[in-house]
Amino acid sequence: MTRLDSVIRRLTAQRDLLNWAAQEISPTGFVLELGLGNGRTYDHLRTKMPGREIYAFERSPAAHxxxxxxxGYLIVGDIFETLPAFIKRLGHGAAALVHTDIGTGDEEANRxxxxxxSPLLDSLLQPGxxxxxxxxxxxxxxxxxxxxTNVPEGRYFVYRRNA
Ligand SMILES: C[S@@+](CC[C@H](N)C(=O)[O-])C[C@H]1O[C@@H](n2cnc3c(N)ncnc32)[C@H](O)[C@@H]1O
Structure with a gap:
């Protein structure tokens, strides 16, 4: 598989899962985008979920x-500083959907x-x-x-908060 194939597969999985989540999530609760980046997945989320409150987190904003x-919906700074403050402000269990895309090519750093x-995300998600x-x-x-989901194993990951 070429690197081009690999990027296309990853982005296809990402888009398929965001489309799936748009149908699946509860009608109440915030949506969080961790890592605004270029804004591609944020743009997809807001298009697929019109009317939802979507907060994006980014330490170095440089989106399209x-x-x-x-x-008020772009939270600038390192998520390890901004997320705890956000949880304090809006409460535990406030999020219907969190999409996180902040990794790099360094697998140990990603781990x-x-x-x-994980513990921050755990406290953010509402039941379901x-x-x-x-x-x-x-x-x-x-x-x-x-x-x-229909996404091949290991390509992208989905967790549902237990009730
Ligand atoms: C791969 S990009 C996100 C791409 C985005 N999903 C898109 O479709 O355009 C990852 C982003 O996460 C941000 N990021 C990485 N670690 C972060 C951290 N600890 N706090 C805040 N932002 C972070 C980076 O600055 C980068 O812009």
Whole structure:
């Protein structure tokens, strides 16, 4: 598989799961985009979920100019500082969907990042809430339902918070 094939497969899985989540999530609760980046997946989320409150988190905003969240919905800074404050402000269990796409090519760094982030995500999700992630997370209060989606194993990850 070429690197081009690999990127296309990853982005296809990402889009398929965001489309699936748009049908699946509860009608109430926030949507969180962790890692605004270029704004591509944020743009997809807001298009597929019109009217939803979507907060995007990013430490170095540099998105396409058309893909910035409205005022108050872009949280700038390192998520390990901004997310705890966000949870304090909006409450535990406030999120219907979290999409996280903040990894790099460094697998050990990604593993450490996922370990640090897991407890924060755990407390953010409402019962039945979904985490869609570019890598595996340790989510003790969730069920890994990745294999119940149509996405091939190991390409993207889905967790549902237990009731
Ligand atoms: C792969 S890009 C996201 C791409 C995005 N999903 C899109 O479709 O355009 C990852 C982004 O996460 C941000 N990021 C990585 N670690 C972060 C952290 N600890 N806090 C806040 N943002 C972070 C990076 O600055 C980068 O813009």
């Amino acid at each position: 100019p058309d893909c910035y969240p409205p005022e 450490q990042l996922a370990l640090r982030l 809430g979904l985490l869609i992630a570019d890598r595996a997370f340790e989510m003790p209060s969730c069920t890994d339902i990745s294999s119940r």
